[in-house]
Amino acid sequence: MIDDLGRDRVFLGLALGILALIFMAIALIGTAVRFRIRNNETSRAWARREQGWDPLILAVLSGSQPDEVIHGLVAPADRFYFIEYLMRYARRLDGPERSLIEKLAAPYLGALVQRIANRDESFRARAIRTIGTLGQEQYRAEIVAALDDSSDLVAMAAARSLTQSGSPELATAVLGKLARFRQWRPSLIASMLARVGPAMAEPLRALMADLSAEAAVRVIAVEALAELSDPLAADEAARLLAGATDRNLVVALLGLVFVAGRAEHLPLVRPLVGSADAPVRARAFATVARLDPAFSAAQIAEVLQDESPWVPIRVVEALESVGARRLVDDINAAARRA
Amino acid sequence: MSELPAELLAEFRLAASRALAELRPLVASPNDGSIAALTRIAHQLKGSGGSYGFGALSKSAGLVEKSLAKELPSRLARMVAELEAIVGDLEPGPAPVAPPPPAPAPTAPVQRSILFGEDDPLIVALVKDRLEREGYVVEHRVNGNDVLAAADEISATLIILDAKLPGLDGFDILARLRQTERHARTPIMLLTALTGPQDAVRAFELGANDYVRKPFSPAELLARIKNLTHDR
Numbered sequence: 001m002i003d004d005l006g007r008d009r010v011f012l013g014l015a016l017g018i019l020a021l022i023f024m025a026i027a028l029i030g031t032a033v034r035f036r037i038r039n040n041e042t043s044r045a046w047a048r049r050e051q052g053w054d055p056l057i058l059a060v061l062s063g064s065q066p067d068e069v070i071h072g073l074v075a076p077a078d079r080f081y082f083i084e085y086l087m088r089y090a091r092r093l094d095g096p097e098r099s100l101i102e103k104l105a106a107p108y109l110g111a112l113v114q115r116i117a118n119r120d121e122s123f124r125a126r127a128i129r130t131i132g133t134l135g136q137e138q139y140r141a142e143i144v145a146a147l148d149d150s151s152d153l154v155a156m157a158a159a160r161s162l163t164q165s166g167s168p169e170l171a172t173a174v175l176g177k178l179a180r181f182r183q184w185r186p187s188l189i190a191s192m193l194a195r196v197g198p199a200m201a202e203p204l205r206a207l208m209a210d211l212s213a214e215a216a217v218r219v220i221a222v223e224a225l226a227e228l229s230d231p232l233a234a235d236e237a238a239r240l241l242a243g244a245t246d247r248n249l250v251v252a253l254l255g256l257v258f259v260a261g262r263a264e265h266l267p268l269v270r271p272l273v274g275s276a277d278a279p280v281r282a283r284a285f286a287t288v289a290r291l292d293p294a295f296s297a298a299q300i301a302e303v304l305q306d307e308s309p310w311v312p313i314r315v316v317e318a319l320e321s322v323g324a325r326r327l328v329d330d331i332n333a334a335a336r337r338a
Numbered sequence: 339m340s341e342l343p344a345e346l347l348a349e350f351r352l353a354a355s356r357a358l359a360e361l362r363p364l365v366a367s368p369n370d371g372s373i374a375a376l377t378r379i380a381h382q383l384k385g386s387g388g389s390y391g392f393g394a395l396s397k398s399a400g401l402v403e404k405s406l407a408k409e410l411p412s413r414l415a416r417m418v419a420e421l422e423a424i425v426g427d428l429e430p431g432p433a434p435v436a437p438p439p440p441a442p443a444p445t446a447p448v449q450r451s452i453l454f455g456e457d458d459p460l461i462v463a464l465v466k467d468r469l470e471r472e473g474y475v476v477e478h479r480v481n482g483n484d485v486l487a488a489a490d491e492i493s494a495t496l497i498i499l500d501a502k503l504p505g506l507d508g509f510d511i512l513a514r515l516r517q518t519e520r521h522a523r524t525p526i527m528l529l530t531a532l533t534g535p536q537d538a539v540r541a542f543e544l545g546a547n548d549y550v551r552k553p554f555s556p557a558e559l560l561a562r563i564k565n566l567t568h569d570r
Contacts, residue, residue: 054463058463058464058467061464061467061468061556062467062468062471062556064471088460089460089464091553092458092460092461092464092552092553092554093464093553093554093555093556094553094554094555094558095554095555095557095558096555096557097555097556097557098553098555
């Protein structure tokens with residue numbers, strides 16, 4: 001009798017538990033559906049706003065409407081969305097049309113600048129990226145100051161923005177802060193700097209030759225100079241090879257001599273062919289192969305017989321990257337014979 | 339009244355009928371999307387009216403487009419009335435001439451149609467808008483295979499290709515078009531986000547006439563197109 005009563009209680013407890021779970025599931029499904037409906041409504045509302053803006057933006061860009069016509073259509077609550085909307089155009093446009101987009105964005109950027117002080121680093125980074133794209137001239141000081149932000153993400157957004165400006169003066173501000181980008185791939189930072197153009201070569205050369213600077217920072221400068229194929233930097237790089245001890249710096253210096261060097265640099269490169277370090281050896285072999293007009297079959301054999309299998313692979317990759325087809329064919333033919 | 343050949347007038351009448359079909363419900367029951375839709379239609383009428391020789395219509399549509407942008411919803415009724423006037427202008431339309439002339443008159447304007455392969459809707463909108471304002475007819479395709487098929491069907495004055503299209507890419511399309519007799523000499527331009535010099539070299543080696551890098555200026559693009567189509 002007592003057992004039956006106990007079983008009934010257990011059964012009742014289980015049934016109530018299952019009912020509670022069913023109610024919770026229904027509540028969760030209901031909440032999900034409600035959120036979905038709300039998101040869809042928001043998307044539709046934004047799509048309607050964009051449909052109103054699109055023809056006018058196109059008319060403004062073609063010059064058939066003055067840019068003022070758009071401002072009456074943007075409600076204060078929509079200003080951040082409108083800036084994001086303009087970003088889509090800014091990313092695709094150049095020249096006078098890009099300037100027009102910046103002009104359209106100008107009245108709304110002030111509110112965005114306040115977000116640079118937001119506690120969330122993703123908000124700050126996004127604000128810097130947007131201001132850097134649409135209001136570089138107006139908010140230059142804020143963007144340069146963001147290079148010192150506590151977040152590396154924000155500092156990188158500022159660095160990208162300053163190097164994309166195409167202004168050597170602004171990009172030089174990034175050179176002074178390179179140490180904080182140590183954890184980023186050096187080639188990425190180097191490409192950003194090189195994109196500014198040959199006007200960057202002089203400050204980059206100075207940084208490369210600065211023995212008091214960190215090796216990691218000098219590596220970025222050397223890689224940027226290699227992207228610029230700067231012949232003056234190649235002279236300095238060859239000279240620096242003798243005293244450089246950091247492996248990454250030596251490889252980077254060899255890379256610069258490889259792309260922009262001349263045969264007269266060979267005496268400074270040849271000793272590194274015998275380096276105990278495979279990456280250094282590979283880059284030195286490739287540089288000698290490229291610069292020495294008398295690069296011989298015996299030297300090719302030496303490359304192929306290297307104790308590290310990566311050396312011949314890296315040599316061929318380097319030569320292919322600069323279109324030295326004949327040398328690559330010679331090495332391939334020698335490899336087949338071996 | 340336009341002095342175009344009968345075929346072109348018939349083509350314009352077809353486009354005008356489509357515009358009318360879109361306009362009527364908007365006029366009957368204006369809604370939130372009316373301004374955008376009316377602006378778009380007025381804009382199209384301005385471009386096509388000009389290129390088909392209906393100067394008065396083009397001018398009127400241009401005024402409507404401008405006033406729509408300036409004097410938003412409260413003045414919608416007046417704008418609709420103005421568009422009705424355009425519709426009124428269009429409806430009598432020139433009567434088609436049954437037998438087409440045996441050969442185009444030497445002075446007949448050449449219809450400038452452009453085939454455009456691009457998969458980014460915003461770039462399509464930017465390019466189409468700028469070119470249609472100048473009276474070009476833009477045929478747009480998203481997929482590389484569709485571009486190739488359309489090149490056979492449309493007599494394009496010029497072809498613009500994005501390098502990275504789904505299906506066949508721009509370089510493949512360019513190579514294939516240059517192998518055909520029909521497009522051996524058609525001006526072809528690449529509009530691409532590929533910025534490396536080797537990509538431009540490849541395009542020119544395959545027979546491209548021009549190479550424009552994204553981000554781009556629509557004004558510069560238009561100037562280059564006019565140069566290639568001798569529309570200066």
